[in-house]
Amino acid sequence: MTWMESFRTSWSAVYSHALRSMLTILGILIGIAAVILTVGLGLGTQLDVSAQISSLGSNLLIVAPGSSTSTTGARGGFGTSATLTIKDAEALTSTVNAPDISGVAPESTTSLSLTANDTNWTTTVTGTTTAWTSVRQRTLARGAFFTQAQADASAAVVVLGSETANELFGTQNVVGQSVVISDKTFQVVGVLATAGSDSSSNLDDVAIVPFSTAATDLVGGTASNAVSTIYLQAASDTQLSAAYQEADALLLNLHSISSTDDADFTISSQDALVSTATAVYQTLTILLTGVAGLSLLVGGIGVMNIMLVSVSERTREIGLRKALGAPPWAIRRQFLIEAAILGLSGGILGAVIGVVAALTLPAVIGSSIVVSPLAVGLSIGVAIAIGIVFGVYPATRAAKLAPIDALRSE
Amino acid sequence: MVEPLTNPLEADAPGPVIELIDAGKTYTSGTIEFEALKGINLAIHEGEYVAIMGPSGSGKSTIMNILGCLDTLTRGQYRLGGTDVEELDEIELASVRNQQIGFVFQGFNLLSSLPAWRNVELPLVYGHVPREERKKRASRALERVGLGDRLDNKPGEMSGGQQQRVAVARALVGEPTMILADEPTGNLDSVSTRDVLSLFDELNNLGRTIVLITHELEVAQRARRIVWVKDGAIVRDEVNAA
Ligand SMILES: Nc1ncnc2c1ncn2[C@@H]1O[C@H](COP(=O)(O)OP(=O)(O)O)[C@@H](O)[C@H]1O
Ligand SMILES: [Mg+2]
Numbered sequence: 001m002t003w004m005e006s007f008r009t010s011w012s013a014v015y016s017h018a019l020r021s022m023l024t025i026l027g028i029l030i031g032i033a034a035v036i037l038t039v040g041l042g043l044g045t046q047l048d049v050s051a052q053i054s055s056l057g058s059n060l061l062i063v064a065p066g067s068s069t070s071t072t073g074a075r076g077g078f079g080t081s082a083t084l085t086i087k088d089a090e091a092l093t094s095t096v097n098a099p100d101i102s103g104v105a106p107e108s109t110t111s112l113s114l115t116a117n118d119t120n121w122t123t124t125v126t127g128t129t130t131a132w133t134s135v136r137q138r139t140l141a142r143g144a145f146f147t148q149a150q151a152d153a154s155a156a157v158v159v160l161g162s163e164t165a166n167e168l169f170g171t172q173n174v175v176g177q178s179v180v181i182s183d184k185t186f187q188v189v190g191v192l193a194t195a196g197s198d199s200s201s202n203l204d205d206v207a208i209v210p211f212s213t214a215a216t217d218l219v220g221g222t223a224s225n226a227v228s229t230i231y232l233q234a235a236s237d238t239q240l241s242a243a244y245q246e247a248d249a250l251l252l253n254l255h256s257i258s259s260t261d262d263a264d265f266t267i268s269s270q271d272a273l274v275s276t277a278t279a280v281y282q283t284l285t286i287l288l289t290g291v292a293g294l295s296l297l298v299g300g301i302g303v304m305n306i307m308l309v310s311v312s313e314r315t316r317e318i319g320l321r322k323a324l325g326a327p328p329w330a331i332r333r334q335f336l337i338e339a340a341i342l343g344l345s346g347g348i349l350g351a352v353i354g355v356v357a358a359l360t361l362p363a364v365i366g367s368s369i370v371v372s373p374l375a376v377g378l379s380i381g382v383a384i385a386i387g388i389v390f391g392v393y394p395a396t397r398a399a400k401l402a403p404i405d406a407l408r409s410e
Numbered sequence: 411m412v413e414p415l416t417n418p419l420e421a422d423a424p425g426p427v428i429e430l431i432d433a434g435k436t437y438t439s440g441t442i443e444f445e446a447l448k449g450i451n452l453a454i455h456e457g458e459y460v461a462i463m464g465p466s467g468s469g470k471s472t473i474m475n476i477l478g479c480l481d482t483l484t485r486g487q488y489r490l491g492g493t494d495v496e497e498l499d500e501i502e503l504a505s506v507r508n509q510q511i512g513f514v515f516q517g518f519n520l521l522s523s524l525p526a527w528r529n530v531e532l533p534l535v536y537g538h539v540p541r542e543e544r545k546k547r548a549s550r551a552l553e554r555v556g557l558g559d560r561l562d563n564k565p566g567e568m569s570g571g572q573q574q575r576v577a578v579a580r581a582l583v584g585e586p587t588m589i590l591a592d593e594p595t596g597n598l599d600s601v602s603t604r605d606v607l608s609l610f611d612e613l614n615n616l617g618r619t620i621v622l623i624t625h626e627l628e629v630a631q632r633a634r635r636i637v638w639v640k641d642g643a644i645v646r647d648e649v650n651a652a
Contacts, residue, residue, distance in 0.1 A: 005541075322504065330536065404480040
């Protein structure tokens with residue numbers, strides 16, 4: 001009996017029990033599609049996140065208060081005493097001490113309510129310097145960013161994000177309008193061009209004011225000089241690590257800290273953020289894939305179940321084939337191929353459905369799904385393997401049937 | 411060696427193709443033992459047409475299963491073509507069934523999902539005959555049994571007599587040395603019975619060894635030798651005078 005012959009026999013068995021075969025295939029199909037989708041979603045999210053982090057701006061370093069290297073001791077951090085101040089940011093602009101840093105944009109952020117006419121809208125009010133647009137790589141859709149003169153004068157001017165403008169005025173054509181923030185009237189001088197959102201915030205729902213204005217009119221008290229983040233731009237790609245070292249040395253010196261290990265601030269680069277985010281999403285992907293893999297296991301048990309039914313239902317046929325000269329291996333092969341066909345069909349259909357879903361779903365759920373050919377190939381392989389592994393026991397049972405007992409069965 | 415033997419007792423005949431020596435079979439189900447064959451001796455030579463005759467429950471099917479290598483003895487010896495079948499492993503037994511034996515069962519035992527010619531070619535499939543030749547030989551065998559126009563019919567689309575003729579075609583397609591038929595006419599009407607029995611006559615005339623199991627005297631009398639079985643023992647072994 002040739003392989004082709006075994007295959008033909010097995011195929012006709014699968015085909016002649018179409019409904020039952022379809023249901024078995026469905027079990028595998030769902031598992032395979034789920035694996036392809038979860039792996040694709042995981043990879044896609046990783047890509048999205050790295051793209052978002054990269055969109056923060058090129059050659060960017062981010063200085064944040066608090067230590068990332070140690071959990072011991074009181075070194076300050078988010079929400080505790082202000083460890084990063086506008087003084088730090090000013091020091092970093094020095095072309096003597098930090099020649100590789102070409103741009104410095106400190107940010108102090110507060111969530112505040114804005115009022116225009118009778119409309120209220122709460123958003124993140126950011127106090128910063130004029131370098132902000134170039135460091136954060138933002139452009140203006142209307143009007144202009146506030147000027148150095150306005151900053152020096154602590155002028156009551158504000159630049160709105162496109163969404164903020166829409167929420168407050170119903171239009172973006174708002175240059176020259178007034179907005180009340182914390183009882184003080186600000187004049188809108190510009191509206192930012194749309195930028196989407198990054199992993200933590202909506203970049204289009206913001207209100208940007210001069211740092212000095214924020215410090216005097218919006219924050220006040222001891223916290224008024226504090227900044228929540230300082231964005232640094234290196235002069236070029238190759239100067240990134242030099243810029244890092246300059247910033248580190250300068251800030252340690254300013255804070256009178258002798259060892260990097262004791263630093264009360266953290267400098268991170270996009271690379272570091274990307275790899276952290278990637279690690280998180282990788283773990284998540286592995287977990288989800290494990291869950292999807294479980295459904296594959298259930299599908300495999302379905303194959304075994306159906307194969308056992310198939311064997312006991314066809315005991316007489318097995319007996320007859322043996323009487324006509326089928327050796328045990330031919331019977332075993334016939335049932336193994338049958339199980340493999342179920343697995344393979346489930347694998348291919350599952351791959352097709354998984355890929356189609358991966359191509360259509362992103363439009364609906366808004367996050368990318370990456371179809372990796374490796375994942376598709378692997379899961380089809382796994383589907384066949386599942387068919388065979390779970391088919392071994394039923395096939396061996398069929399092969400071991402004594403011809404006479406099989407023939408006698410009714 | 412196609413020369414038909416008319417007299418099994420002929421002294422200078424070649425060694426028997428089938429030889430049961432003190433053959434016993436005891437069925438055990440749980441603690442209950444049942445001795446279905448009580449040490450029988452039987453020799454059948456190539457080209458013989460033997461009927462095994464006896465009432466229901468006398469052990470005829472047991473004999474047929476032993477002769478067809480479908481079941482094993484619990485006592486004594488079964489020699490097929492001079493070889494003790496006990497020495498053969500499962501794969502060799504499969505090959506013996508495939509090459510040397512053609513079965514015809516009372517219940518036809520056709521695969522209902524396959525058309526007639528595919529049922530008939532089954533022994534050739536396991537005998538490694540190439541595909542094109544299988545179809546040719548299956549068609550020829552079906553023509554021999556008068557079903558040349560029913561190659562593509564499934565068993566469900568045929569009468570009992572036609573189905574049994576398909577089964578006969580399947581038994582002869584591999585050109586085995588012997589044909590074992592267990593009550594082949596048990597489910598057939600008289601016309602179909604006559605058809606099937608005349609097929610056996612023809613096959614035997616061509617030199618095929620035939621062992622026909624039946625409980626009907628009328629059927630047994632088509633054979634040239636009748637072996638009478640009762641309660642697991644041979645009670646009479648005679649050349650059919652009729
Ligand atoms: N597998 C079995 N287990 C137990 N007893 C059996 C089995 N097969 C047959 N027998 C018994 O052996 C006896 C002979 O059976 P069988 O050879 O089928 O008779 P026949 O074909 O002449 O009607 C019967 O009494 C039957 O009940
Ligand atoms: Mg019987």
